[in-house]
């Protein structure tokens with residue numbers, strides 16, 4: 001079921017359209033990666049979804065209801081593109097204060113569990129003004145988790161944190177996903193998105209340029225895949241037929257001793273190739289298929305604005 005839906009959602013600043021009639025649907029339990037180059041409109045889109053700014057036109061439905069008619073804010077958690085903290089409050093004070101503003105309960109145990117989840121447990125009593133940028137980012141994620149929300153909107157949850165902490169945050173997001181939470185996140189770290197996101201949308205100049213699972217995006221790109229096969233010798237009687245079959249499947253074929261490589265334009269051809277080799281009783285020692293990376297898809301989709 002779709003827990004987030006936008007219909008023709010637009011935002012204009014003056015005469016500039018920054019989000020342009022975006023219709024998007026996110027199912028419950030997804031980790032949805034929202035990509036796009038700087039200025040594409042990602043934060044503006046998230047800020048509309050989370051009620052930080054008002055849309056110029058279009059509709060937002062969350063949990064199956066128009067956001068105007070449903071008190072949805074208690075059911076979501078938000079890490080905005082920039083968070084502000086109060087110098088005089090400790091990390092734990094921030095969560096308690098935030099729980100009061102959000103009108104949700106927060107026991108001491110809840111507070112410590114959340115801070116531990118973002119590796120700030122031992123800094124619970126420290127004032128946020130003494131925190132590094134990365135620690136503040138983690139505190140922002142902790143705030144988003146207050147009230148155990150069903151959807152987390154996270155604007156660049158790992159930017160500016162060290163490599164180890166980024167891995168830790170990714171593991172946290174995967175754990176929340178396993179608990180059934182929906183996560184809508186932006187990131188410029190394509191490797192991270194490839195690793196944890198179940199679905200991806202690429203925004204370009206305020207519109208969705210492409211959307212789908214990584215496999216769907218790869219398939220849609222129809223890039224030629226480089227296939228390398230290592231195998232036992234072909235029998236004399238099979239040799240000509242096998243070579244002819246391989247040559248009918250793809251292009252740029254290179255034959256070597258016990259190995260060959262070619263480029264195919266769809267995955268089914270890799271399956272057909274393996275079937276033919278198995279039927280000809282050829283032992284396959286290795287098949288390597290290079291599929292287009294998210295980076296390649298992103299560069300292709302994003303292109304020049």
Ligand SMILES: Nc1ncnc2c1ncn2[C@@H]1O[C@H](COP(=O)(O)OP(=O)(O)OP(=O)(O)O)[C@@H](O)[C@H]1O
Pocket residue numbers: 013018036037038039040041042043044045081
């Ligand atoms: N309040 C505002 N008034 C005028 N223009 C704005 C405002 N907020 C954002 N913009 C413009 O809207 C465009 C999209 O900005 P947005 O922050 O949504 O991009 P983004 O995709 O999140 O970029 P980044 O990856 O750098 O965070 C930018 O050109 C930005 O300058």
